[in-house]
Structure formats: C-alpha cells, structure tokens
Amino acid sequence: MKILPYKYIANKVCTRCLMDDTVKGIAFDEKGECTFCKIHDDLERKFPLNDEAPQKLQTLVEKIKQDGKGKKYDCIVGVSGGRDSTYTLHNAVKLGLRPLAVHFDNGWNSEIAVQNIKNATNILGVDLHTHVADWEEFKDLQRSFLFASVPDAEVPTDWVIFSVLFAEAAQYNVKYIVHGHSFRTEGTTPLTWTYMDGKYVQDVQSKFGKVKLKSFPNMSMSKYIYYSLFKKINQIRILYYYHYNETEVLRVLEEELGWKNYGDKHHESKYTAFFQAYILNKKI
Ligand SMILES: [Zn+2]
Numbered sequence: 001m002k003i004l005p006y007k008y009i010a011n012k013v014c015t016r017c018l019m020d021d022t023v024k025g026i027a028f029d030e031k032g033e034c035t036f037c038k039i040h041d042d043l044e045r046k047f048p049l050n051d052e053a054p055q056k057l058q059t060l061v062e063k064i065k066q067d068g069k070g071k072k073y074d075c076i077v078g079v080s081g082g083r084d085s086t087y088t089l090h091n092a093v094k095l096g097l098r099p100l101a102v103h104f105d106n107g108w109n110s111e112i113a114v115q116n117i118k119n120a121t122n123i124l125g126v127d128l129h130t131h132v133a134d135w136e137e138f139k140d141l142q143r144s145f146l147f148a149s150v151p152d153a154e155v156p157t158d159w160v161i162f163s164v165l166f167a168e169a170a171q172y173n174v175k176y177i178v179h180g181h182s183f184r185t186e187g188t189t190p191l192t193w194t195y196m197d198g199k200y201v202q203d204v205q206s207k208f209g210k211v212k213l214k215s216f217p218n219m220s221m222s223k224y225i226y227y228s229l230f231k232k233i234n235q236i237r238i239l240y241y242y243h244y245n246e247t248e249v250l251r252v253l254e255e256e257l258g259w260k261n262y263g264d265k266h267h268e269s270k271y272t273a274f275f276q277a278y279i280l281n282k283k284i
Contacts, residue, residue, distance in 0.1 A: 017187075024192040036188050043183045047240040057241035061095045064236075067175045073100040075176040076169045078161055079120070079128070081113030082268040084180035084239065086120050086259055087249050091238055092178055093124045099178065101128045102168050104161045104216075106142075106271070107135045112260050113268035119258040131164050134215035141201070142271065144208035149283070153275050155196045163198070163219035166227045175232055182239035185246075197221050 010020035015032035027035050047053070068074020077092055077099040079085045092099045101121050121128040138156070145153040152158075165177050198220045205213055219227075227233045253259035267273040 019190075023190045026190070036190070039188045040183060043188075043240075049241075049243055053241050057095075057238065060236065060238075060241075061097065064097060064176050068098065071173060072098075073127070073172050073174050074098045075178050076100050076102055076165055076172075076174055077126075077178045078165050078180070079103050079117050080268055081109065081116035081262075082180075082266065083249065083253065083259075083261075084182070084185070086116060086180075086253055086257060088178060088180035088239060089120055089124060089126060090252065090257060091242070093126065095238070097178075099126055100168060100172065100174070101126045102165055103128060103130045104157070104164050105130055105132045106138050106157050106160070106269070107133055108269045108271035110262050110268055110270055112262040116257075116259050116262075116268070123257050129168060131160075131216065133160070137211050137213060137215050140209050140211045141205055141213065144205050146279075147208040148204045150204065151193045152196075153279060154272060155194070156201055157269075157271070158194075159196045159198065159201050160216050160218065162196075163217040166219060166224065166233060167217050169233045170227055170231055175234055177233060177235045179235060179237050180239060181237050182242075182244060185239075185244050198223075 010022050012028060012032075013020040014028065014034035014037060016037050017034060019026060019034045019036050021028075025035070029038070064074050075092060075097050077085070077089045079089055079101045080103065089099060089101055101117070103117055117128065120126075141156045142153065145156055169175070169177055198218045201218055202213065250259075250261070254261075262268045264273070264277065266276060
C-alpha cells in the first residue's frame with residue numbers, strides 16, 4: 001500500500017476518523033476524537049434518522065410548495081450528472097416539488113455526465129438551464145489556481161456553480177436551492193481546504209491569470225448576503241432526511257433514469273478526476 005507523505009508530518013490522528021493535526025484549527029477531545037467527528041455528531045442530533053424524519057421532510061416540502069405557489073418553479077437543483085445530484089433531483093420530483101435543474105458546464109464534462117443529465121431531466125420532465133463557460137477564460141482561471149498552489153484548485157468551478165444557482169433562484173424568485181450534499185456520505189471538509197468567495201477567485205486570477213474574468217457570474221460576498229438575507233433564498237439538503245443505501249441509490253438511478261456510472265466519486269468531470277486522483281495525491 002502506498003503511504004502518503006502527509007502521514008509523516010502528522011503528530012496526532014483522530015481515534016475515530018482519518019483527520020489529523022495537519023488540519024489547521026483541528027482539536028481533539030479527551031477520547032481523542034476530532035472537531036469534525038463532533039460536527040458530524042451535532043448534525044446527527046439535528047437531523048436524526050428516526051421515525052420522525054419522514055414527517056420533518058414532509059413539513060419542509062409543504063413549506064417549499066407553499067412558498068412556490070404561482071411561480072414557474074419552487075426550487076432550484078444543481079446537477080452535474082453525478083450520483084448524488086441526480087438522486088436529489090429524482091427525490092425532489094418524487095416529493096412533488098417543481099424544480100428547475102441548473103448545470104454549469106466548465107468544459108470538462110465527461111460524455112457520460114452529459115448523457116446522465118439529459119436522461120434524468122427528460123425522464124423526470126424537468127426544465128434544464130445550462131451555463132457554458134467561455135473555454136479560454138475558464139481554462140486560464142483554472143490554470144491560475146494551479147499556479148497559485150492553493151489547497152483547492154476546484155474553487156473556480158464550485159464558486160461559479162454556487163453563483164449560478166443563486167442567480168437563477170433570484171431570477172425566478174425561487175426561495176430554495178436544494179443541494180445533493182449529505183454529511184453522512186461526504187463528511188465535513190475543513191474550511192482551510194475549501195474556503196471560497198468571489199473576491200478570492202478574482203484575486204488569484206489577478207495575480208496568476210492572463211485574461212480578465214467577464215463571461216460568468218462571480219458572486220461577491222455582498223451579493224451573497226443580499227440573496228440570503230433580503231431575497232431570503234435558503235439552501236437545503238434533502239438527503240439529510242434519508243437512509244442512504246448506495247446499492248439502492250444506484251439501482252434507482254440506473255433503472256429509472258438510465259443513469260450510467262463514470263467510475264470514482266466526482267469523476268463525472270474530467271478535471272475533477274485529474275485534480276482529486278492525481279494532483280491531490282502528488283501535492284503536499
Ligand atoms: Zn475525527
């Protein structure tokens with residue numbers, strides 16, 4: 001088995017999970033369990049998968065439907081063609097919601113991902129809005145993040161997706177963005193690894209880039225606050241209310257939506273596959 005270099009510089013590893021003290025700000029309790037295990041336990045207490053979970057989800061769904069009355073859509077679901085976003089879109093429709101599916105194409109989609117998005121939205125009868133990046137501009141921005149050697153070179157894509165979801169919600173006066181994330185299957189990533197905002201994206205580009213950013217929404221922090229506090233756009237995660245059985249999820253997606261597997265997690269994007277499977281393994 002290959003031993004990753006970081007193991008040599010960690011002095012303390014959580015007794016329960018894989019996190020260690022190379023993560024800035026991490027703390028360990030008397031049992032040796034880390035901050036991220038505590039966050040997980042807090043979320044488990046807040047979103048318990050007990051007999052009341054279906055009712056809590058139903059209450060949330062009724063609120064979304066109520067707030068969406070008279071509007072073309074009652075929620076926005078970001079889709080990548082990946083497993084969890086497709087499953088979230090499927091569940092949203094099965095719950096009786098009227099989502100608008102939104103996709104950001106940064107030029108690195110695998111053909112399977114593109115087909116997965118088409119199949120899911122066609123079969124579920126959901127409108128799809130795709131934002132296509134200016135290839136030269138976005139490629140230059142991604143290159144800037146690699147040269148900057150900051151922890152997460154996927155920040156440009158993640159932030160633009162975030163920006164596009166809010167922009168669509170605001171345009172259609174929709175109050176809910178439904179994310180496909182679940183703390184149970186994906187954990188909680190340290191902020192020092194994945195922090196992002198529009199100013200940060202702009203700053204890296206101004207230091208390392210060759211072109212000006214102008215073809216996509218790069219949401220500023222003040223705009224984000226405006227969307228959240230004044231437009232009252234909420235972000236919700238419906239997968240928090242489900243028992244997530246991967247075998248069952250894959251069966252539903254493959255049988256009902258013609259979904260195809262593209263390999264490892266997040267590898268629906270060729271760039272993400274390159275970044276997560278190659279760069280992150282090489283970079284220390
Ligand atoms: Zn831990």
